[in-house]
Amino acid sequence: MPGLLRPLPFVFIAIMAALPALALADPPFTQQTARDIIAASHKVVSPHGVQELKTIDVNGTKQWISVRGNDTRNPILLFIHGGPASPDMPLSYTFQQPWEDFFTVVQWDQRGAGKTYRANDPKAVEAGMTVEQMTSDATAVVQYLRKTYGKRKIFVIGHSWGSILGLNLAHQHPELLYAYIGVGQMIDMPKNEAEVYRFAMEQAKSHQNQKAIDALKALGTYPNPSRPVTLQEIGVVRQWSSAYGGLTFGRDGFNYDADAWQLAPEYDDEDISAIGKGSKFSLDHLLPLLMNYRFANGMTFECPVFLFEGRHDETVPENIAADWFKTVKAPAKELVWFEDSAHMVMQEQSGRFLDHLVHDARPYAVEAGDAAPADIVEH
Known part of the structure; x- marks a missing residue:
């Protein structure tokens, strides 16, 4: 057991050596401080x-x-x-x-x-x-x-x-x-967007999320082959597909x-x-x-x-x-x-x-x- 403890003093020496600098450095911790550390x-x-x-x-x-x-x-x-x-x-x-x-x-x-x-x-x-x-x-x-x-x-x-x-x-x-x-x-x-919409609606119904169901239904046919899909429409579909783990599991x-x-x-x-x-x-x-x-x-x-x-x-x-x-x-x-x-x-x-x-x-x-x-x- 004593052999296991032998390295610890060297760790503590290193920590103690750093303490004076840490004590002197007392600026506010900022976003830039975090960037600099990383x-x-x-x-x-x-x-x-x-x-x-x-x-x-x-x-x-x-x-x-x-x-x-x-x-x-x-x-x-x-x-x-x-x-x-x-x-x-x-x-x-x-x-x-x-x-x-x-x-x-x-x-x-x-x-x-x-x-x-x-x-x-x-x-x-x-x-x-x-x-x-x-x-x-x-x-x-x-x-x-x-x-x-x-x-x-x-x-x-x-x-x-x-x-x-x-x-x-x-x-x-x-x-x-x-x-x-x-x-x-x-x-x-086109297949991509149809599949994402299907997943989002399926999950919304499974979770009885009426807010999501209403938002998705309001889009009508998605994607609509007769007109371009808008950024707002994609945003709605992605909001709910992401909410159910479709972006990050x-x-x-x-x-x-x-x-x-x-x-x-x-x-x-x-x-x-x-x-x-x-x-x-x-x-x-x-x-x-x-x-x-x-x-x-x-x-x-x-x-x-x-x-x-x-x-x-x-x-x-x-x-x-x-x-x-x-x-x-x-x-x-x-x-x-x-x-x-x-x-x-x-x-x-x-x-x-x-x-x-x-x-x-x-x-x-x-x-x-x-x-x-x-x-x-x-x-």
Whole structure:
């Protein structure tokens, strides 16, 4: 027993050494204090690492990226966020840090989103708010990363809306990718919206929620093929599908994520304000284009394709992507189910998510010699 207690004095010595500084530092604890603490705890200190937050030129616009990893010899993983205009850069501190042992991870604020929305005159970029232009933006970001960090290929994750850009990129430029990973993969928007509405109404009736039933019934036929779906209508459907766990399994909304934005080290108050402004701007331009967007069955890809799907996703219903995936041809493909997740899979089951990234996807880069040497274990 004495042997077990021996290390404790060294712990107490370290704590006691810090107490004078703690006693002297008595400013109010602020939002910025919390950001600074998170930034310090997430600082990349590895001698082979990289930590950069910067703007790059993307098709004539300034677009923000965050590049983080503990070893630049590892493969690059580009995360294409959802929304439209719902950036994951201010959420990445909640799930990404373990990824950085195995990948150099890039978060990108797309045209019209977050920090990038703030960095550009909206009138100068609105003509480019199309699926085609933003797919071209994604391609330009991949090319920048390859050239800047000396990589022949990279990995791409497309989440939700970002999975439209990611899947287009994988189909058009497979030579740039080790593999594409779709998370909450969007395939058929009319089917998507009909399924989300069905789920929300079914749950509302099951819970005898008359307020929800009335709000959903007031929409009439949804989606209505004779006219465009409005942002207000989508908001009503998403309000109630999220309330019953369709966004995050076991949670009744998105506040836990929206609150997390407030502490993001990469974002200041004006950046956070830009999220909402950018979302309204982006949806005004993209929503009419998206509501009839479909990927055809039987598509052929020339790079490996993975789908990481939450079993309870009722934001982008998983069964639509699963049925489509059966028809896909690719040199390798795999559908991975996350049984305790809905739409926010990378946060809901972050450990399993990383496990599949490392053991299913990363070997393609390892085989190409694009990975840091494995840790050496001596016995």
